[in-house]
Amino acid sequence: MSVDLLSRPKCSECPIRHRAVCSRCDADEIEQLEQIKSYKTFAAGDPILWRGDDLTYVASVVRGVATLSKTMEDGRIQMVGLLMPSDFIGRPNRKTIEFDVVAATEVTLCCFQRVPFERLLATVPHVAQRLLEIAMDELDAARDWMLLLGRKTAREKIATFVEMMVRRQHVDGLGLDHEPLVLPLTRDEISNYLGLTLETVSRQLNALKRDGVLRFVDRRRFEVIDMAALHAASGDDSDGGVLC
Amino acid sequence: MSVDLLSRPKCSECPIRHRAVCSRCDADEIEQLEQIKSYKTFAAGDPILWRGDDLTYVASVVRGVATLSKTMEDGRIQMVGLLMPSDFIGRPNRKTIEFDVVAATEVTLCCFQRVPFERLLATVPHVAQRLLEIAMDELDAARDWMLLLGRKTAREKIATFVEMMVRRQHVDGLGLDHEPLVLPLTRDEISNYLGLTLETVSRQLNALKRDGVLRFVDRRRFEVIDMAALHAASGDDSDGGVLC
DNA sequence: TCGGGCTTTTGATCTGTATCAAAGTCAGCG
DNA sequence: CGCTGACTTTGATACAGATCAAAAGCCCGA
Incomplete structure (x- = not known):
């Protein structure tokens, strides 16, 4: 890549x-x-x-x-x-x-x-x-x-993280459009990034799947089905913010 | 000052x-x-x-x-x-x-x-x-x-914060030795700094008092009675770390 | 193809901190 | 002085997420 x-x-x-x-x-x-x-x-x-x-x-x-x-x-x-x-x-x-x-x-x-x-x-x-x-x-x-760690709920943390992955992989031109995106971290690593446990990460990721926001190709690869819902779940105000 | x-x-x-x-x-x-x-x-x-x-x-x-x-x-x-x-x-x-x-x-x-x-x-x-x-x-x-916000308990957060106040007021030469130290923030502001609620801040501050670690002159002014215990409660490893 | 060791999922329960509510304290000011 | 409003303490209860436990899925090498 x-x-x-x-x-x-x-x-x-x-x-x-x-x-x-x-x-x-x-x-x-x-x-x-x-x-x-x-x-x-x-x-x-x-x-x-x-x-x-x-x-x-x-x-x-x-x-x-x-x-x-x-x-x-x-x-x-x-x-x-x-x-x-x-x-x-x-x-x-x-x-x-x-x-x-x-x-x-x-x-x-x-x-x-x-x-x-x-x-x-x-x-x-x-x-x-x-x-x-x-x-x-x-x-x-x-x-x-710091805002994420101190004030966001588990769902908001996960949504923010996924959104960041989407944005960075776009910027870096890693995945071509419509190629599935990659989670470069295990559930355990994600939990350490978000200040959660790996079980909570797993549950929230599956909740986003159940809600029709994401679809998983395998454990590491996914697609965003409903970008708007993903963003809404992140708790960030309209104009993005985290990284670029 | x-x-x-x-x-x-x-x-x-x-x-x-x-x-x-x-x-x-x-x-x-x-x-x-x-x-x-x-x-x-x-x-x-x-x-x-x-x-x-x-x-x-x-x-x-x-x-x-x-x-x-x-x-x-x-x-x-x-x-x-x-x-x-x-x-x-x-x-x-x-x-x-x-x-x-x-x-x-x-x-x-x-x-x-x-x-x-x-x-x-x-x-x-x-x-x-x-x-x-x-x-x-x-x-x-x-x-x-970020480590504090993501992984520390309420007590550790409070102890880390108080320790930081002690250190910075020393460095800046704000309070002379044995003058009481100052909390420049309300309980509510402290809670926003530490990712807690103001009630939890109040409870933990009083817990440190009850445990003989701090003594309060009034709501805003305090003295450290047991520096070692304060540091031990912060969860940081021996050599300090937060700021200087 | 099978088996073993990861990682992940799922379920049951526990707990630290939030939330809700009320009373207490203090400083400033008329 | 005593009232007023802001801050703080304290108590009772709720709940999100942690913890503990076990099953399921997946990868990879023999």
Whole structure:
């Protein structure tokens, strides 16, 4: 999926490329990026980074889906981000990471050595500017998710999540229209994203099916039958909101 | 409170000053900031910005506490940020704001006209770099809060919140040691921050009192009797985490 | 094709927190 | 001072979602 990302003109995999911006990179900058760049692939289920690990690299997701989560001592887990193609991983000027990053599907990352990347950040103004925009988009998304976690019902959470899947798979051009959409997470992972249990996720997903809103091809693949009903169930006001 | 912020050397109120950084501003840059700067004060309870409002200014909190929240159509509210001295309000390169900002106590803001501020952002590299750091700190805090909203019990939420109040009032030098600490929010506002109801907040706060963890001077002022117990009740692992 | 180990579904029951209701407390102000 | 309105506490009850338990479905390798 999302192969077209790789076929774009130069610099297409750089972590500041998102939403077609790195046109601002000049030849010299692209050269510098190339030199500190490498690709890594992880199988579904593989841990990518563990809390406390050294941040040797920052990276951009090229293909696949990874999860970003926090774990409490007694094992409770909350996913705090779902990393899909074009999302950024890592934090410049931090030596370690404070979250767990795990591959949910097979994942390919475009990695840049952190320290030289920071040098670029310090010398090339538009890199910091672009990264700022990315961070603020993430912040807006995190705050939308706080509303979901703190105030939405189970049904609203599920509907919001499914709607987000629909929208992101459209944007990324993952599924062609009328191809079934994919849930890249297990029921258990979805429950960790939504602050629910896996049983509740299963029940609510089946409720949406029973209500004629979704149809499942298999456990992981589905189609939206009634987009309006799905949106109405999400609790969001008319003009969308979560991510883009 | 927090008067010392104003007595710091030049540029102390600029929104990128936080945690002593704007030493990097040179005389010319400070001059530019001064020209687009103004102070505004709001009484407790006043709305500062409403969802959809034009972002004419970006600002830094100088004194007091403001809340940042999202509201659903049916009136459910989730606070997504608590803005205390040195916190940043607004988003460069966005014409409108997507949240409600309300003064919780009397608040003084140091405001900068957004458009000229964006020009500064585009021309002075270390402004974007500093703002990036601020945004990433906010993002980390938002993600910690997602764990709280999604997975913590009512008691853990309350303990985490009180601990955060203790820590931030220490950092900002608001209360001298052994002066009682302040809850800058009503029970209702706390409930919106923690994803609870005001009744649950009241019950849990009294439970911490009954358990000999806190002592209340009045509804708004308290002392921590057993810091270790408070921390243990927060569910966070040893080394803190929420904000700094 | 069968079997074993996942993941998911479904059912029964429990519980933490919400909801509803009423009384109590406090600050400000006439 | 004592009234008024906003905030808080306390109690009784309801219920959404958690928890516990077991059956069903599905994938994959032998």
